Amino acid sequence: MPVTTPAARAAAPPSHTAVPQDFGALARQDPEIGGILLAEAGRQSSTLQLIAAENFTSPAVLAALGSPLANKYAEGYPGARHHGGCEQADAAERVAVRRAMSLFGAEHANVQPHSGSSAVLAAYAALLRPGDTVLAMGLPYGGHLTHGAPGNFSGRWFEFAGYGVDPDSGLIDYTQVRALARARRPKAIVCGSISYPRHPDYEQFRDIADEVGAYLIADAAHPMGLIAGGAAPSPVPYADVVCATTHKVLRGPRGGMILCGVELSERIDRAVFPFTQGGAQMHTVAAKAVAFGEAATPAYAVYAHRVVAHARALAAALEDEGFEVTTGGTDTHIVVADPGPLGVDGRTARERLMAAGMVLDTCALPYGDARGIRLGTAAVTTQGMDEDDMARIAALFGAAVRQEGDPAVLRAEARGLAERNPPYPG
Numbered sequence: 076m077p078v079t080t081p082a083a084r085a086a087a088p089p090s091h092t093a094v095p096q097d098f099g100a101l102a103r104q105d106p107e108i109g110g111i112l113l114a115e116a117g118r119q120s121s122t123l124q125l126i127a128a129e130n131f132t133s134p135a136v137l138a139a140l141g142s143p144l145a146n147k148y149a150e151g152y153p154g155a156r157h158h159g160g161c162e163q164a165d166a167a168e169r170v171a172v173r174r175a176m177s178l179f180g181a182e183h184a185n186v187q188p189h190s191g192s193s194a195v196l197a198a199y200a201a202l203l204r205p206g207d208t209v210l211a212m213g214l215p216y217g218g219h220l221t222h223g224a225p226g227n228f229s230g231r232w233f234e235f236a237g238y239g240v241d242p243d244s245g246l247i248d249y250t251q252v253r254a255l256a257r258a259r260r261p262k263a264i265v266c267g268s269i270s271y272p273r274h275p276d277y278e279q280f281r282d283i284a285d286e287v288g289a290y291l292i293a294d295a296a297h298p299m300g301l302i303a304g305g306a307a308p309s310p311v312p313y314a315d316v317v318c319a320t321t322h323k324v325l326r327g328p329r330g331g332m333i334l335c336g337v338e339l340s341e342r343i344d345r346a347v348f349p350f351t352q353g354g355a356q357m358h359t360v361a362a363k364a365v366a367f368g369e370a371a372t373p374a375y376a377v378y379a380h381r382v383v384a385h386a387r388a389l390a391a392a393l394e395d396e397g398f399e400v401t402t403g404g405t406d407t408h409i410v411v412a413d414p415g416p417l418g419v420d421g422r423t424a425r426e427r428l429m430a431a432g433m434v435l436d437t438c439a440l441p442y443g444d445a446r447g448i449r450l451g452t453a454a455v456t457t458q459g460m461d462e463d464d465m466a467r468i469a470a471l472f473g474a475a476v477r478q479e480g481d482p483a484v485l486r487a488e489a490r491g492l493a494e495r496n497p498p499y500p501g
C-alpha cells in the first residue's frame with residue numbers, strides 16, 4: 076500500500092483555521108481555572124507536542140464538547156433510553172454510529188465507551204469469563220495496561236500470556252505467537268500496542284486465532300486515524316472485535332469506540348451498558364460524530380498520509396543524529412528511538428528534551444532494561460509542519476540530548492517552530 080502520496084509531499088497547510096474558544100468570560104468568572112486553561116493553551120502552542128497519543132482536535136469537535144448535550148443523561152441506546160428527553164441525544168448517537176460504520180466498513184459500532192480502556196474492558200466482558208487466558212503483546216514490548224498489567228483489571232481478572240518481538244529486527248515474531256497460542260490455548264488473542272511502529276499482520280493473527288479457536292481482538296487505539304485515512308491496513312475484516320480511542324491520530328474527543336460484526340453486536344452493547352458503564356457522555360458522542368465526519372474527508376486522508384511521511388522523515392533524521400530507531404523506521408505515526416548511542420537512556424533524554432521545549436514520552440525498548448523515547452507526528456502535522464520541520468526537530472533532539480548549546484536557546488528555537496505553526500491559527 077502506498078503510504079507516501081504525492082499530496083503527502085506537498086506543502087502541508089494547518090488543519091484548523093479558527094480559534095477554538097474564548098476563555099475570556101470563564102477567566103472573569105473563575106480566574107483560578109480560567110488562568111489554568113489559558114496557561115495550558117499557551118503551553119500547547121509554545122512547545123512541541125510529540126506525545127504519540129496526542130493531537131489537536133478541531134474547533135468543531137471542541138464546540139460539540141462544550142455543547143448543551145453535556146447536560147443530558149442518556150442511559151441505554153437510541154430508542155431504548157432510561158431517561159426522557161433523549162430525542163436529540165438519540166439523533167446524535169445515531170449519526171455517530173452511522174458515520175463510524177461507514178468510515179471503517181464495520182457492521183456494528185458502539186460509540187459509548189468513555190475511553191480506550193473502557194472499550195477493551197467491555198470487549199473482554201463480552202467475550203471472556205474471569206480466569207480465561209488471553210494472549211497479548213507483553214508489556215515490556217509495548218503492550219498496553221489493559222493487556223495484562225498487574226495493577227489493571229486485565230492482569231487481576233485474566234491469565235495473560237505475552238508475546239514479544241524479535242530482539243534484532245524489533246518485529247513481532249509470528250512463529251512465537253503461534254507457538255504460545257498452541258501451548259496456552261487462549262480464549263482471545265489481542266493485537267495492538269502503544270509503541271509498535273509497524274502494522275500488525277492482521278491476516279496472520281486471524282489465522283493463528285482460528286487455529287486455536289480464539290477470538291481476535293484488535294486494539295487499534297493508536298492507528299485508528301491512519302486506518303480512517305487509508306494510510307494503514309484495517310483490522311475490521313479480520314478481527315472479531317476492534318477497540319479504539321477517538322482522541323489519538325483520529326483527532327476526535329477523548330473517548331473510545333468498539334466495532335464488530337452483527338453476531339457479536341448485542342453482546343458488545345450489553346457489555347458497554349449496563350455492564351461496565353452507566354449514562355453515555357452525549358456531548359462526547361456528538362463530538363465523536365463530528366470527528367468521524369471530518370475523518371471521512373479527502374483532506375483528512377491527505378493528513379493521515381502526511382502523518383506517516385513525517386514520522387518516516389523524523390525517524391531517518393533521528394538516525395542521522397545517532398539515535399537508534401527500533402525496527403529501523405516506521406509505518407505509522409510512531410517513532411521509538413534508543414538514545415543509548417548518545418550516552419543516555421530514555422529518561423535522561425526526555426528530561427533534556429523537556430527542558431528544551433519538546434514534550435514526549437519514554438517507553439520500553441524491545442531489548443535490555445534501558446528505556447527509549449517514543450514520539451508521534453499526529454499533532455505537529457495537524458499544525459501544518461512539513462518534512463523540513465521534522466529535520467529541524469531531529470536536529471534539536473540531537474543538540475538537546477548531547478547537551479550542545481544552551482537549553483534556553485534550544486527552547487527558543489522549539490518555541491519558534493511551534494509559534495510559526497499555531498495549532499489554532501487566528
Ligand SMILES: *Cc1c(COP(=O)(O)O)cnc(C)c1O
Pocket residue numbers: 128189190191192193195219221267268269294295296297320330331
Ligand atoms: C491509548 C491506548 C489505550 C487506552 O486508551 P485510554 O483512553 O487512555 O484508556 C488502550 N490500548 C492501546 C493499545 C492504547 O494505545
